[in-house]
Amino acid sequence: MRRLVRDAGLVLLIAALGLSATLGWRHWTSTAINDAERQLQSRQRLAMLPEGTYDNQPLDSPLPKPAAQRPNSRILAAYRATLAGRPTAVILLTQTQGYTGPIVLSVAIAADGRLIGSQVVEQRESPGLGARLGDRKVNWLEQFANRQLGDHWALKRDHGDFDQLAGATVTSRAVIAALQEALSYFDEQRNVLLEDAAHE
DSSP, X not given: OHHHHHXXXXXXXXXXXXXXXXXXXXXXXXXXXXHHHHHHHHHHHHTTSXXXXXXXXXXXXXXXXXXXXXXXXXXXXXXXXXXTTEEEEEEXXXXXXXXXXXXXXXXXXXXXXXXXXXXXXXXXXXXXXXXXXXOTTTXXXXXXXXXXXXXXXXXXXXXXXXXOOTTOHHHHHHHHHHHHHHHHXXXXXXXXXXXXXXXX
């Protein structure tokens, strides 16, 4: 009986040491993991901003969450990029419904209302079709750089200005609508979004 109690105690001690080591390792690595996630998020959301066009950390000071939403997309967050205290761009995180699931885009808009560029943050589109949305080899999103709200925001087959992503009409239309709505939101909220950063 004593041996059974001793063996059970030994098993419990080993289990407690293993659990303590696991929890300690998790706590020790959680800071590094969180830092890596923040850096990845920063790269994804700010990738379209050219170097030297901002000197702040836009993601550290999100703008108030938008109240008014768009018909085909939802603005999830807004950030302001500044250079020497003056606004140079606004980054909007927007979500739209693609063919297979939600598509989240980071959209950079210059202070003059011109679309600087967009980057896929998250998507679940069909591999080989809509999933090529963020593929750098395809560069489909590049065609929207330097476009403005007054352009014809539709596919060429719908009498617009833009090529579709081959084999992904639904995805193409969803992204085009989301980009147009991001520009529309910027246009409507320009004063709030570009308010002088020195007053913050």
